[in-house]
Amino acid sequence: xxxxxxxxxxxxxxxxATVAFNCTYSNSASQxxxxxxxxxxxxxxxxxxxxxxxxxxGRFTAQLNRASQYISLLIRDSKLSDSATYLxxxxxxxxxxxxxxxxxxLNVKP
Amino acid sequence: xxxxxxxxxxxxxxxxxxxxxxxxQNLNHDAMYWYRQDPGQGLRLIYYSQIVNDxxxxxxxxxxxxxxxxxxxxPLTVTSAQKNPTAFxxxxxxxxGGGNTEAFFGQGxxxxxx
Numbered sequence: 001x002x003x004x005x006x007x008x009x010x011x012x013x014x015x016x017a018t019v020a021f022n023c024t025y026s027n028s029a030s031q032x033x034x035x036x037x038x039x040x041x042x043x044x045x046x047x048x049x050x051x052x053x054x055x056x057x058g059r060f061t062a063q064l065n066r067a068s069q070y071i072s073l074l075i076r077d078s079k080l081s082d083s084a085t086y087l088x089x090x091x092x093x094x095x096x097x098x099x100x101x102x103x104x105x106l107n108v109k110p
Numbered sequence: 111x112x113x114x115x116x117x118x119x120x121x122x123x124x125x126x127x128x129x130x131x132x133x134x135q136n137l138n139h140d141a142m143y144w145y146r147q148d149p150g151q152g153l154r155l156i157y158y159s160q161i162v163n164d165x166x167x168x169x170x171x172x173x174x175x176x177x178x179x180x181x182x183x184x185p186l187t188v189t190s191a192q193k194n195p196t197a198f199x200x201x202x203x204x205x206x207g208g209g210n211t212e213a214f215f216g217q218g219x220x221x222x223x224x
Contacts, residue, residue, distance in 0.1 A: 008150070034212060043200055043215035044153070087152065089213075097168070098143065098202075098213055102152035 003027060004090050006101035014109055017078045021104045023088030024070045032091035033064055035073050037084045038103065044087055047073075078108045112137045116201050116216035122224050123188070123195065131186045131219045133201030140206035142184040143213065146170065147198040156199075159184055160206060188221065196223050 006023045013019050025033075033050035048055065050062040050071050061074040071090075075082055088101035114135040123129045133142065141160050145153040155168030159178040173192025178184055184203075188195045198220050202213040 004152070006152075041198075041220075043218050045215070046212040049212065097155065097158065099155075100145070100153040102150070 002101075003092070003099040004088055004101040006088050006104050008102055008104060010105040010107050012107045012109060013078055015078055015080060017108075018074065018076045019078060019106065020075075021073045021086055021088075021106075022070055023072070023101050024068075025088075025090045025099075026069070027090070027092050028066075028069060030069075030090045030092045033062075033071050034089040034091075035060075035062060035071075036087040036089055036100075038087055039084050044100075047086070075106075078106075080108050080110060082106060083108045114201060114203050114214050114216040116199075116219050118219060119217065121219055121221045123221060125223055126190045128187055128189050129221070131188065131199055131201075131221070133184045133186065133216055134182055135184075135203040135214075135216075136182060137203055137205075137214065138181070139203035139214075140181070141204040142178070143202040143204070144168075144174070144176065144184070144186045145200045145202065147200060147218075153200060156186065195221055197221060 004025050035047040036044040037047045038044040050064045054063045059076045063072045085103040085105045087103045090099050117132045143158045144156040147153050154170050157176040159165035175187045200218045201216045204213045205211045
């Protein structure tokens with residue numbers, strides 16, 4: 001079983017739609033959680049960290065459910081510029097190892 | 111401006127050759143990482159280093175080697191023992207402080223075996 005699993009998509013949604021991604025992780029001792037965004041043929045960039053109480057940044061909301069070992073990302077009022085691959089990232093262990101999901105591809109259509 | 115720089119952006123290697131990918135950061139980060147990304151897949155950890163002169167194997171270290179002689183630099187050598195080296199290689203660095211400190215990525219090196 002992979003340490004971090006995501007639905008690969010693609011999610012094809014119209015502009016203005018609300019879309020949600022989930023990600024599950026295997027290690028209950030995981031310490032930190034992030035969502036990264038990766039544009040085609042580019043490096044990943046941090047979208048937002050995920051805090052235990054949940055957090056929001058504009059149109060983006062991240063949630064963590066430790067009991068069920070999943071994190072989620074909600075994007076409201078989708079824009080064309082939101083089209084990208086969204087990577088779920090989990091930090092585990094004493095040596096700060098980051099584990100990446102395979103990414104969920106989002107296509108926002110006009 | 112602080113950042114993390116990888117070079118070259120594109121690299122072509124003949125079969126049987128060793129090649130070295132450069133990664134330099136001026137963020138004063140202790141931790142550095144090398145990942146490999148194949149099409150349609152997530153990032154897989156090759157090697158990581160928490161401090162100068164120390165590094166650990168990741169999940170797919172076979173056929174790769176690294177060094178960490180300086181805090182700023184973490185070069186990756188892809189050896190001839192790596193049977194399928196064509197991939198997108200990403201270097202990252204992170205402040206070793208605890209909590210939700212993010213990893214910063216370089217722009218990547220796209221390696222192709224010809």
